[in-house]
Amino acid sequence: MIAAIPSAVLIGVDGKLVSVEVHVSNGLPGFTVVGLPDAAVRESRDRVRAALLSSGLPWPLRRVTVNLAPSGVRKGGAGLDLPIAVGLLVASGELDPDSVAGMAFVGELGLDGSLRGPTGVLVLAEALRDRLLVVPEVSVAEATVGGTGRVCSAPTLRRLVDCLAGRRAWVAPRSERHPGGSAATDGVPAGAHDLAEVRGQRLARRALEVAATGGHHLLMVGPPGAGKTLLARCLPDLLPELERSTSLEATRIHSAAGVGVPVGGLVTRPPFRSPHHGASAVAMIGGGTTWMRPGEISLAHGGVLFLDEMGEFPVAVLDALRQPLEDGRVVVSRARGSTTFPARFVLVGAMNPCPCGEGGAPGRCRCGDAARQRYARRLSAPLLDRFDLAVRVDRPDVDQLIGGPPGESTATVAGRVARARSLALERQGTPNAGLTGARLDRHAPLSDDAATLLELELRSGALTARGLHRVHRIARTLADLEGHRAVVAAHVGEALLLRCRRELLLGEGDGR
Numbered sequence: 342m343i344a345a346i347p348s349a350v351l352i353g354v355d356g357k358l359v360s361v362e363v364h365v366s367n368g369l370p371g372f373t374v375v376g377l378p379d380a381a382v383r384e385s386r387d388r389v390r391a392a393l394l395s396s397g398l399p400w401p402l403r404r405v406t407v408n409l410a411p412s413g414v415r416k417g418g419a420g421l422d423l424p425i426a427v428g429l430l431v432a433s434g435e436l437d438p439d440s441v442a443g444m445a446f447v448g449e450l451g452l453d454g455s456l457r458g459p460t461g462v463l464v465l466a467e468a469l470r471d472r473l474l475v476v477p478e479v480s481v482a483e484a485t486v487g488g489t490g491r492v493c494s495a496p497t498l499r500r501l502v503d504c505l506a507g508r509r510a511w512v513a514p515r516s517e518r519h520p521g522g523s524a525a526t527d528g529v530p531a532g533a534h535d536l537a538e539v540r541g542q543r544l545a546r547r548a549l550e551v552a553a554t555g556g557h558h559l560l561m562v563g564p565p566g567a568g569k570t571l572l573a574r575c576l577p578d579l580l581p582e583l584e585r586s587t588s589l590e591a592t593r594i595h596s597a598a599g600v601g602v603p604v605g606g607l608v609t610r611p612p613f614r615s616p617h618h619g620a621s622a623v624a625m626i627g628g629g630t631t632w633m634r635p636g637e638i639s640l641a642h643g644g645v646l647f648l649d650e651m652g653e654f655p656v657a658v659l660d661a662l663r664q665p666l667e668d669g670r671v672v673v674s675r676a677r678g679s680t681t682f683p684a685r686f687v688l689v690g691a692m693n694p695c696p697c698g699e700g701g702a703p704g705r706c707r708c709g710d711a712a713r714q715r716y717a718r719r720l721s722a723p724l725l726d727r728f729d730l731a732v733r734v735d736r737p738d739v740d741q742l743i744g745g746p747p748g749e750s751t752a753t754v755a756g757r758v759a760r761a762r763s764l765a766l767e768r769q770g771t772p773n774a775g776l777t778g779a780r781l782d783r784h785a786p787l788s789d790d791a792a793t794l795l796e797l798e799l800r801s802g803a804l805t806a807r808g809l810h811r812v813h814r815i816a817r818t819l820a821d822l823e824g825h826r827a828v829v830a831a832h833v834g835e836a837l838l839l840r841c842r843r844e845l846l847l848g849e850g851d852g853r
């Protein structure tokens with residue numbers, strides 16, 4: 342007898358419908374899976390068999406063939422365990438075909454018959470929203486986030502079979518809605534770091550506020566222990582809640598990557614990702630051989646990508662960031678086709694000023710000029726061009742650490758950021774970092790004195806054409822923070838201090 346059970350598999354961050362066809366026939370007992378299964382799907386035989394037997398359900402001593410249709414799509418992951426098990430029970434006559442009509446199934450099976458949540462439940466549920474979807478109990482919140490389909494669940498295979506056979510009632514879906522949360526890395530919850538903890542660092546704090554407001558990428562250069570990491574970790578909390586569409590995109594990415602979907606199922610706070618400099622290009626950008634997994638740049642979608650010790654990342658990995666930084670998405674191509682992942686984030690880079698970290702300080706820095714030049718060149722010119730902002734971050738002095746007043750809190754600064762951001766969004770629909778060419782001129786009109794100041798800088802050679810746009814964009818954000826329509830000379834003057842220059846990496850510009 343044949344059973345066909347609807348399910349879905351993950352392709353990138355999209356769900357693809359799969360029909361799990363199970364055929365049980367007389368013949369030599371055996372179990373074959375066809376239709377481009379990956380290793381995890383082929384191993385499902387052992388999990389399904391153990392789960393059936395531990396649940397007190399029969400394993401047919403007959404010939405079992407499982408076909409995964411359409412056959413042209415590679416199927417990965419263990420989420421097909423449950424539809425295979427259900428198909429087997431229907432095909433061997435243990436379950437009435439009518440009892441599963443109109444339903445779809447996704448879930449992994451434990452050897453003890455428990456149901457475990459597969460990766461990407463949100464995305465799979467979207468693909469199966471026309472049917473009554475059965476998922477493991479742990480996956481209900483994630484499956485219902487999209488708010489589209491109908492979902493029911495069971496904790497174990499035994500319980501599921503009893504529900505399908507009408508012997509027991511379905512587990513009522515939990516109705517309470519958990520608040521969403523951030524998808525912080527390293528187990529650091531949102532709000533764990535407050536700007537009030539940052540002593541001194543006037544310029545760096547300002548740069549952080551500007552980065553949050555305009556979405557400008559920020560480079561921080563300074564010795565170890567100066568507080569660059571703490572500053573970066575404060576950035577997500579300066580950003581407003583994710584818009585609904587970005588929130589759903591971020592949740593799909595986190596779901597598809599199998600990492601950190603918050604309790605309520607929806608990623609609502611800007612994520613913070615901080616990959617180590619040993620991360621591979623695939624881990625950073627996305628991809629993989631059998632399973633197209635989103636990379637760190639997509640996990641940071643809507644939030645912050647922090648690259649600490651940027652000079653230590655392989656040059657190839659850094660250069661691979663350039664296109665996503667330009668497009669806000671990344672196209673990962675492999676032999677079996679290409680996948681597009683969203684990847685719009687604020688990049689924060691931190692770098693020591695030289696290999697030893699002391700940045701040419703007399704008596705402390707052990708690096709020669711040539712070594713320092715080489716180190717600075719690790720950031721290619723095209724990558725450096727993506728940074729609007731760059732600041733020196735030096736270790737706070739003793740007075741600031743002991744007697745200095747506490748800085749403004751995250752909540753205070755975030756209030757200013759939110760007001761200024763909404764000005765930019767009302768005016769041009771995007772944060773200021775996206776303004777180039779004619780749009781920049783149209784949306785950031787310069788007062789006469791501002792134009793004069795920029796002209797002076799250009800004529801003296803202190804500013805290049807590329808630097809001009811950068812200063813213009815930052816000045817637009819500074820004006821928004823003050824609620825000004827036009828950009829005046831004071832904004833340009835401050836933007837000149839905050840703009841990204843290679844000299845900062847070479848320790849020639851002081852920046853303070």
Ligand SMILES: [Zn+2]
Nearest residue numbers: 695697706708
């Ligand atoms: Zn040095």
